[in-house]
Amino acid sequence: MSSLTTTEAGQAASARNKKRLTAFLFVAPLLAFILLTFVAPIGSMLWRSVHHPAVAELIPLTLAELQRWDGKAVPDDTTLNVFARELHGLAQERLSGKLSEEFNRAYTGMSSVVKATARQVGRLDAEQLESQGAETLLKAHRNWSKTEVWYAIQRAGKVYTYDYYLTALDLEMHPEQGIQVREDTQIYLQLYGKTLNMALVITLCCALLGYPLAYYLASLPPNRANLLLVLVLLPFWTSLLVRTTAWIALLQTNGVINSFLLSTGLIGKPFEMLYTSFATVIAMTHILLPFMILPLYSVMRGIDPSYLRAAMSLGAKPIPAFARIYFPMTLPGLSAGALLVFIISVGYYITPALVGGTDGQMISNIIAFHMQRSNNWELAAALGSLLLGLILLLYWVYDRFVGASNIKLG
16 A cells, blocks of 8 residues: 555656656746846846956056056056067057057046057067167156056956946046046936936826826727727837837927927927937837836726725715725836836937937947947946846835835735
């Protein structure tokens, strides 16, 4: 009897394992897709934001010499001669341009200095490099006599660094005072604040427009509601580029809106609407509005209208009854739609680039600029990592407070 029970238990366990294996095989393609298209790119971005071996690979001997530098004066002639020899070798291999690009990121204005110095050092032979390398270097440009330049080179030579995160937060490392606010450029924190502010405005606009429409759709018979819901979904079937281009035609100086207002005499000269923050908010509200309407509609459709009628039959006024009975029941849909719209708008790129101009651009446009034009992928990775961390933080706040309150209401 016990042997039979043991056999049945083994068969049941084998059947469970077979079911688990079958379920895993069904899910495996999705897991592989997520790993390749989501986890791997994010992991690469996080790694690249702290790992930057370019300078260490170009001038390893100079960096080794700088390890014994006290940082109080210009490095000694031995260190300068070593750097002159390495710069001479890079000039021969046509890699001095890469070094100038890296130095310019560490200390503004060093690109032309390195290129000019590389040409002068490149004319020296081996013996002259040993005897005149340091002198040639110091005569090439006054920047080589600045201790802050060599401090910046020393920090740029670290394989693992958090300097790009400091730059993304408008901070810098001072040799004596430590981390401090950057004196030359302070743009990234303003862009983060501007991005969050515009995302909040877009979310509010979508809520103000989407809530009444979702309420109206939920109150209609199913056949009519489904017909109107097609119009809500229509933007999903239209190319994003076409929708954005349509707003350009509407908002430009000689566009449809300005032409209509001028013809009616309401204005004397055209409004400057295109390439502004206003244009970005309007165009993105139009694009993201369905993401607000659909969650609201799905929640409102499940609310029994008899609750509101019962409240009014007991003497409640329509507006107080709506505010105290109906509106709290729609908060799960409203919060879900707001979260969707806010997170999508924070990372939006195409629409701000086309209609926002300089005034209406967001942090995603600066990330794209560093990846496509300045080739500063490390800074772009740091900016993107901070944006990812910010979104995760906002989602945690939503889940901690708004999500918990929705569970209680449910």
